[in-house]
Amino acid sequence: MRAAFVETLCTLAAQDTRVWLVTGDLGFSALEPFIEQFPGRFLNAGVAEQNMMGMAAGLAMSGKIVFVYSIANFPTMRCLEQIRNDVALHNANVKIIAAGVVFTYGTQGYTHHAIEDMAVVGAFANMTVVSPGDPIETRSLIESAFKTDGPVYVRMGRAGEPVVHKGPIDLPFGKSILLRGGTDITLIATGTMLSDTVAAADQLFDEHNISARLISMPTLKPLDRDAIFNAAQETGAIVTVEEHMISCGLGVCVADALMEGGIYTVLVKHGATPDMLGKVGTQQYMRSQMGTIADTALRAITAKQNKV
């Protein structure tokens, strides 16, 4: 995903001299293509995220389209007030790129586990929140971020996420992608969990003869409500899949939309929980601590069958 980001950004920067890249002293052996091609539009703010984000806002207020890059929680939590006041309030044209979110840095410990970021950043007005599911979604979403005037938060992995989509896609903000049809249940995945969710859908069909609809929902804000409503009405059960705390992520946004729409359905959230705090391990190990997606889906199917 990270390579797809840098490659896309270089293409955009070649087209438009307003494109700048700012980093918080991270991105070694990743950002170099941009730095070599556009040295005058690259800034390393050092290990100082508050100043980095404020400076990005100042550049944006001077007509620049500013992509701010860092890893995990550093471009969000450490400079949250700058995002809120300098970027979001002023609707500044700043794109925050957090690489290696979720459990990419699983072995590095809790400081590097970005699992509350979507809720925190998504709380701010004017802020779009996206979470690409593979390198192809990354390309499209970075292009959409470039075309959209205003702040965007992009959370992405950097663990060599597999390509899921078969070819280039055009993915405007607020739109989801139907990856496969299904009638028994809908799996809605966001971000880095996409490929695992594809595997879970296969497993549900092969082992349990369950027909699972599969939706990739990279935009958390704004949400593709129509796709959610259709899934609820046509399959009667939804599982949301995210590498984020389930108390405040995709699942909660989906539930909120359904309640506002007056639609009752079974909804089970698959993701990180507070008992994972302090745990350490590879991304796959950390994901295993969330349980399996297939098991979560089977719980949802049971609940659907027991529904009166």
Added chain:
Amino acid sequence: MKQVSDQEFARNLRVRALRMVHKAKASHIGSCLSIGEIVAVLFNGFLRLDSKQPNWPERDRFILSKGHAAAIYYAALSERGFFPASWIERYCENAAKLAGHVTMGVPGVEFSAGALGHGLPVSLGMAKAAKHDGASHRVVVLMSDGECDEGSVWEGALLAAQYELDNLTVIVDYNKIQSFGRVSDVADLHPFAQKWEAFRWGVQEVDGNDCQAVKAALSEAPFTPGKPSVIIAHTIKGKGVSFMEDNILWHYKSPNDVELANALAELEVN
């Protein structure tokens, strides 16, 4: 526009700020009065601005980073014709255009401030963009001394020198009182000038309540080519009203009717 002296303009702004905080029962009059001369010099011709085109690309950028001193800043913008005087009358009222801290959406306001330590990083971005674009406008930031407790100030100070932003000028209102006491008792900034020098800034210390001294320092910036400039403006909190001077109480208290009358009398308002 009728030309007035900087001193007369400062007196006028103080009167307006006093009336505003009195009517609104608002705080921070001491923080407004300390910067009377600085704001007066900036808005009496020093800054290159056009009230008819608040977003004129070639304008100088000014950020009041100590956003709690909004009243005197709004008074200056109003006097310079950025918005109608009627807005001033409704300062801090329900649905008013003007909030207690500097907030965007007001013509002439570049940046919303109220949380301290934001102005310098944002101005750094503006100054960097101006350098990159070959633009000639200045970027001026007015901060408080207590604000310099914020780590983001020093993050910005470090990087502004790294980028050699000599189009950036910081003014620190060094009135030596912060929210809960004297700066020297809370988190002493001394030796203040040496701190900025160590961060590779050009530094001048002036009497911040002397219009001529403030104007001279602003005109001399950049003090050293290739370095950002800081003017450490030694001021008196509550300056101009004897019973408000150097008194922490007026960081919080709003003058009652009698206190307003006494203050205006000292400022020789008929």
